[in-house]
Amino acid sequence: MLTDNLKGKTILLGITGGIAAYKAAALCSKLVQGGAAVHVVMTESAAKFITPLTLQTLSRNPVHTDTFDERDPAVVSHIDLADRADLVIIAPATANILAKLAWGMADDMLSTTLLATRAQLLIAPAMNVHMYAHPAVQHNMSLLSQRGVRFVEPGTGQLACGYVGKGRLAEPEDIVQAADHWFAEHEQPQMQPQMQPQMLTLKGRKVLITAGGTIERIDPVRYITNDSSGKMGIAIAEAARDFGADVTLVAGRVSAVLPDDIRIIRVESAEDMFQAVMAEMNSSDIIIKAAAVADYRPAVRHDAKLKKKDSTLTLELEKTTDILEEAGRRKQHQLLVGFAAETGNLEQYAMDKLHRKNCDLIAANDVSAEGAGFNGDTNILHLFDRSGRVAEWPLLSKREAADRLMALLAERLQQRPSVEEER
Structure with missing residues (x-):
């Protein structure tokens, strides 16, 4: 259902070369019906699937395909388009355009415009199921997500190549709805202080963050771990850095790229992470425990590889030290934030954890909900x-959720003195 959120907005619609390009016509039409001014940029390959004339007719604006086709001597076309856009939608987005965006390549009208714009990017990928699942494509999407790019996930079904699987372009209605939601989030109650990070700062504050899973070794080649990717903790560290904080990230086992401009302490086990956090917490203003720490470890760690003997193997496990609980016991001036990954009774378990572990805030998510589980690039957070x-907060990229969290914490710290001031 269309709302007024698109009215008066300028949307840049990028179309790349896949069979799903035909759906871009319906998408363009629906955006125009919603009241948006749509400017289409097509790649040379896209123009082989659907004609620029079709999109020109639907958008009622000239369609751009060539970087050197400058029609107005008063402006440089790709810069003008980039500056005017309130939102950029790429649909369909091929593996090629994802790679160009991820690595900063600009060799045609669309990629050059994308590199110049500061508008939010909303990308709807579409490709063969195996291409979509390829580690390079997934890595590029992960990089883009960490930079704040939003994705409209492809659907699962019959693909043009004959395969059945994930890779079909999301329906135009779903892409329009995602655009509508983005404008709604950024133009309504966003006037509240916590929604305006540019008005807040963590300059002079020290933020300690944990991320990733821990490894509890059975022997030199086997261990117990979990599905944590570390993406949420890394996103929080990057957000804290951008708010001006002095950030220390204690990272366990992660599958995401660690930032190279943040102080990183690498750890393996729960005990390693415990020691690192305890050593850093006294000088910290904010402690955010986003890591998924093992609750148990093998009671005996074998120095040599265990040989297969019997049909069963029994492992005796012992509890690890609860880092969040110990931090809550020792904290003095710090603002302590814990994470709670649950599969039901979210509020009950989150509040129980907050009180038991003496936290100031709990960020809880239902990992059974679509888009909020491990290893993904999005999250749905509830703060207590x-x-x-x-x-x-609704389904957001982990980076956007991290920005909101840091804005909330910055607001709460505004009236608190820093560690240095207390001394």
């Missing part, structure tokens, strides 16, 4: 303090 639920 001692008064109860304080925020409930």
